[in-house]
Amino acid sequence: MSSHSTTYVPKNAAAKWLESRLPIIGLVHSSFVAFPVPRNLTYFWTFGAILMVMLVIQLVTGIVLAMHYTPHADHAFTSVEHIMRNVEYGWLLRYMHANGASFFFIAVYIHIFRGLFYGSYKAPREVLWILGVIILLLMMATAFMGYVLPWGQMSFWGATVITNLFSVIPLVGDTIVSFLWGGYSVGNPTLNRFFSLHYLLPFMILGVAMLHVWALHVPGNNNPTGVPIKSGKDAVPFHPYMTVKDTFSIVCFLAVYAWFVFYLPNYLGHADNYVPANPSATPAHIVPEWYFLPFYAILRAVPDALLGVILMFASIAVLAFLPWLDTSRVRSGSYRPVFKVLFWGFVVTCLMLGWLGSRPAEGIYVILSQIFTFLYFAYFLIAMPLLGLLEKPLPLPNSITEAVLGKKAASGSGMPVGAAAEPQSKG
Structure with a gap:
């Protein structure tokens, strides 16, 4: 995963045997322990770790919910009610999953805006950035299909409106809509298709996220100054410096997430989705989830x-x-x-x-x-x-150390303060 050579040294015979055949511990050590990161990273750089935790939460809760959910137009709504009322801690799993989607998007939007401000998309991080855009698209598709599964009023009509949009595409639009519907209108085949894709896409997100982390470890982290690492004094090892910072941010983020799960579980949802889907009654105002609203506008x-x-x-x-x-x-x-x-x-x-x-x-x-x-x-x-x-x-600044400690302190530590900074579009 990392382009940096590992400094991991096995401590016992079993570890040496494994390392000589499958150097996975050395890979983890070089990528998440000894990996050098800029010393000036702020808490905005912890949202990658937060997103990985939220992805795991969504995967685990989604798998368990799928064990009790019935992807059939006649039973989907009642199966969700069954999860909420009869499955042990089913209410908790559902609220964690539903609110987890919103907090996933909160974290990813902060992650994107941080990248936009600090130029994390510039060379040599283009592939890293493009993989992030792919993850965003997969997230949006997954969230939309998941929103349809409860088969409430907003689920049904949201699916109807959004899938109908593809019909305006010349030549292939009607074919795409027919494939998504599985018939001539939104119904049971549609629900089955969306359930299958909603279950599959998170694992695709996980795979692309691994590529995203791999692409990050090739050029290394960007930092608030944009100046590349020029010496050992510009960087610190990932552990314990970033692991402690990541852990603190994850705990704070999960505390807010838990507040919504336990005290405001329906605040980010829509009341109409607690009414069973009715093709004969159109809601007064059809709106998607909040994280789709800018694109809907x-x-x-x-x-x-x-x-x-x-x-x-x-x-x-x-x-x-x-x-x-x-x-x-x-x-x-x-x-x-x-x-x-x-x-x-x-x-x-x-x-x-x-x-x-x-x-x-x-x-x-x-x-x-x-x-x-x-x-x-x-x-x-x-x-x-x-x-x-x-x-x-x-x-x-001529270096990250100069930006952190000031020119005099950097000069006193032996840093080459007078050296010209490398063009940032290449570092």
Whole structure:
């Protein structure tokens, strides 16, 4: 997994025997114990570990729930009620799984915004970034299909609305919709397909996440300055420095997660999903889960259905091209004053799109959705390419140690303070 040679030394004959045949302990040691990380990493760099913990929680609770769930249109809703009322600790498993999806997205959105601000997508981390975008797409597909499984009113009508979107695709749209439905409307075959895919996709996420970690260990971690590691004093071993920090962040994150599970279990859900699916009664306002709302607002921002679908998928796909859209040689947003202002404007744009996605598609809400959709794409397609040509960045530190301790302290420790910093787009 790591491109760094291991310093692991087996302590006994059994360990030596295993290491000579399957050096898995040495691999773990080089990747998660002795692996050098920048000494200035903040708590924003702990969300990768948080996401791995949340993925394990989702896998374990999902597998157990699948043992009691019935993927049939006539029995799905009652099987969920059975889990809640009759299965021992079934209520806990379901609330952990349902709220776990929301907290998974909270962590991944913070992880993405951190990467956007500190330029973690720049060379040589392009593949790492693209794998992250793939994970996001798999997460969204998994969450959507999971939301359909309770077979409540919002589940049924959400599936109907979203799957119908594919019908606007020229030539193959109707074929895709028929495949997803398994017939001529959303029904039992649809539920079976979604259950199968919802069970499969998390294991695909796990596989891509392992590739993501592997891709991280080749160039190493980015850091708040964007300056690459230049000596041993710029780095510390992953254990105990990052393991302690990761553990503290995981405990704090899980404490908030547990608060929602035990005290606000339905706060992030929708009340209509506690009503059995009824194809004859359309809910007054069909909305997806909160983590889809920005993309839902983009979908509804234009009157043309095909253009709306294209913009919705483009809003995610554009992230994969960010390593080439950003033309600045400076990696970290901390040293880019104009970029910093535009970045926080982009954060506000995403929050506004999320709010607009929860509003009815009428009147001023449509106009605002169009404005913020334009701002969303303008950030990537106009601002990012032009900023690299027009912006004057602040002076960069010569090393991570200088950024942490100051120039005098770094000079006193024997660091080559006068050395020119390596171009950040290459480190």
